[in-house]
Amino acid sequence: MPDSEGWFADLDPADPDAAVDRIRDGSAEAPADWPALAVEAGFADDEMDYYDRLHEATVSAARTAVAERERADDQQLAQAVEAMDDCEARANELAERVVEWAGTLFEDVDTGVDGARAVADREPSNPPDERVIALAGRVADLDDEAAALRAFVERSAPAVAPNLSALAGPVLAARLVSLAGGLEELAKLPSGTVQLLGAEDALFAHLRGGAPSPKHGVIYTHEYVHGTDREHRGSAARALAGKLSIAARIDHYSGDRRPELDAELEDRIARIRSRGEP
Numbered sequence: 001m002p003d004s005e006g007w008f009a010d011l012d013p014a015d016p017d018a019a020v021d022r023i024r025d026g027s028a029e030a031p032a033d034w035p036a037l038a039v040e041a042g043f044a045d046d047e048m049d050y051y052d053r054l055h056e057a058t059v060s061a062a063r064t065a066v067a068e069r070e071r072a073d074d075q076q077l078a079q080a081v082e083a084m085d086d087c088e089a090r091a092n093e094l095a096e097r098v099v100e101w102a103g104t105l106f107e108d109v110d111t112g113v114d115g116a117r118a119v120a121d122r123e124p125s126n127p128p129d130e131r132v133i134a135l136a137g138r139v140a141d142l143d144d145e146a147a148a149l150r151a152f153v154e155r156s157a158p159a160v161a162p163n164l165s166a167l168a169g170p171v172l173a174a175r176l177v178s179l180a181g182g183l184e185e186l187a188k189l190p191s192g193t194v195q196l197l198g199a200e201d202a203l204f205a206h207l208r209g210g211a212p213s214p215k216h217g218v219i220y221t222h223e224y225v226h227g228t229d230r231e232h233r234g235s236a237a238r239a240l241a242g243k244l245s246i247a248a249r250i251d252h253y254s255g256d257r258r259p260e261l262d263a264e265l266e267d268r269i270a271r272i273r274s275r276g277e278p
Contacts, residue, residue, distance in 0.1 A: 006037050013043055019057035077153065077160050078178035081171065084149035091116075091142035098136045105129060113143050162257045163247035167240075167265060168222060175218050176244065187245075187252035194248075195219060195241035219244070224269045232272055239268045 011018055035047040044050035095116040102109045102119045105128055109115055120136035122129070150171065157170035161183055164173040179197040180186035186194070198217030216237035220226055228236040243265040250258055 006032070006034050006041070009041060009043075011043060013053065016056065016060060019053070020060045022057070074160050074177050074183035077156050077174045078182070080149050080153050080156065081174035081178050084146050084153060084171075085175075087142045087146035087149060091139050091146060094135070094142065095139045098132060098139055101132045102136070105132060113139060116140065117143070161248065161251040162255070163250050163261055164244060166257070166259075166262055167243055167247050168219070172218065172221060176248075179218065183248065183252050187248040189245065189248075191238070191242040191245040194245050195237050216241075224265070228269070228273055235272045236269055239265065239272060243268075 011022065035044070035050040038044040038050040038053075039046060044053055091113055095111075095113045098116040098119055099109055099111055102115075106119070106122065110118055116136040116139035120133060120140050122133055124130040124133050153174045154170040157165040157173045161173050161177065164176065164183075164186075167173075168176065176194065176197055177183050177186055180189060180194075189197075195215075196217045197219070215234040216225055219237060219240055222240055224240050225233055225237050243261055247258075247261055250256065250261075
């Protein structure tokens with residue numbers, strides 16, 4: 001549909017869903033006398049009827065957008081990454097049991113989830129075989145579900161927190177949102193707290209005395225932290241946490257993508273690694 005024809009061109013006035021799609025996806029290069037054009041096209045009876053239909057379509061479009069946002073919000077992201085971690089943990093834990101049990105029944109049993117998957121593909125010849133093979137199948141199912149949840153997180157995180165996901169990666173971004181209790185809560189945290197999210201046990205041990213102060217929490221999994229020499233890892237963690245805090249605030253309060261954050265962080269990490277800044 002050419003923009004000059006208006007969002008109502010060739011629309012059935014009795015099809016509100018199509019009107020919503022046009023309102024959400026359409027655009028116009030220049031203003032025009034849309035009420036008159038709508039009447040001329042037969043979409044509206046008069047100017048008042050046009051504005052009534054426009055109001056109905058815009059309100060419905062807004063409601064649809066809100067519903068989509070709620071289905072893909074930070075709480076869904078947090079639940080998904082927590083479920084993913086649970087599935088991975090249970091799969092690995094149960095795989096150990098399967099491998100140990102299968103080792104008493106079969107030869108050449110590999111370790112880990114892959115070993116359990118191989119057991120799941122065997123044909124049973126007696127009741128113990130049936131049970132361990134069935135148990136191995138549960139491991140494979142949990143591992144498959146963890147992979148599906150990871151894919152969901154990787155798709156959803158950039159929509160919920162575009163800047164945080166770009167800087168941290170979708171999975172780490174989701175974990176930070178989960179640990180903070182939500183994107184809004186994360187946006188309100190100082191960078192020093194963001195730096196230590198996930199290291200609460202180590203922090204409490206330090207506060208009780210007798211343990212060193214932790215330098216990082218889950219952000220250690222980021223290449224900018226674990227890929228930096230141990231001597232300068234604390235500086236890298238502070239730099240990363242600072243930019244992640246800014247990213248979370250932008251995502252929560254405005255939601256627009258700021259690519260300059262990526263370049264600024266990359267430059268900062270490069271300087272830390274090259275000059276060994278304290």
